[in-house]
Amino acid sequence: MIQRRGQGDIDTQLQVIEEQAAARQERVDGYRDQKMAKLFCDSEWSQQELAEHLSERKGEEVSREWVGKHLLFGRFLTFFGTTCTKDEFKMPPNLTEGAFRKLWKGTESAGDYRGHKANSEAAVADEQRRFGLVLGQLKEGGLRRKPPAAVTTGGSWRGWLTRSAAVPHCAPPWPRPGACPSRP
Numbered sequence: 001m002i003q004r005r006g007q008g009d010i011d012t013q014l015q016v017i018e019e020q021a022a023a024r025q026e027r028v029d030g031y032r033d034q035k036m037a038k039l040f041c042d043s044e045w046s047q048q049e050l051a052e053h054l055s056e057r058k059g060e061e062v063s064r065e066w067v068g069k070h071l072l073f074g075r076f077l078t079f080f081g082t083t084c085t086k087d088e089f090k091m092p093p094n095l096t097e098g099a100f101r102k103l104w105k106g107t108e109s110a111g112d113y114r115g116h117k118a119n120s121e122a123a124v125a126d127e128q129r130r131f132g133l134v135l136g137q138l139k140e141g142g143l144r145r146k147p148p149a150a151v152t153t154g155g156s157w158r159g160w161l162t163r164s165a166a167v168p169h170c171a172p173p174w175p176r177p178g179a180c181p182s183r184p
Contacts, residue, residue, distance in 0.1 A: 030094035041074035
């Protein structure tokens with residue numbers, strides 16, 4: 001006999017679904033940002049040319065600054081591809097330009113490389129040094145994302161529970177995976 005699920009059970013299951021969807025969306029966003037960044041770098045178009053083309057294509061303003069951030073991310077991905085073996089470290093598939101930029105901002109430039117100094121050997125060397133620092137942060141701690149909501153065994157936090165450990169604390173019955181409950 002199938003029992004009506006309680007509100008707490010429904011809310012718990014909705015939370016799981018929302019967290020899984022968010023995790024999948026992060027992978028999609030990471031895929032998109034990484035592929036776009038690589039394409040922009042490989043195109044050999046200028047920031048201005050890319051910004052104008054994307055603005056025309058999207059029908060809305062795309063700034064040179066936005067393109068520049070993606071070009072920087074693309075250069076990092078190229079750096080990663082030439083400095084790491086696949087066995088050594090795998091790029092997180094959910095690494096977005098925004099997540100990369102947060103790590104990048106955590107590094108310090110060794111000088112002011114704006115304007116005519118932007119493409120100097122010193123600027124390139126400093127950029128690669130900083131890429132190495134970002135890569136070190138990724139290897140050490142990965143991407144620090146907001147953890148999923150905790151399922152706890154009462155009013156106080158006692159640690160994360162796996163689904164099998166959380167089941168006894170939720171309203172039964174749990175249907176078999178893939179099974180559809182029959183209606184009376």
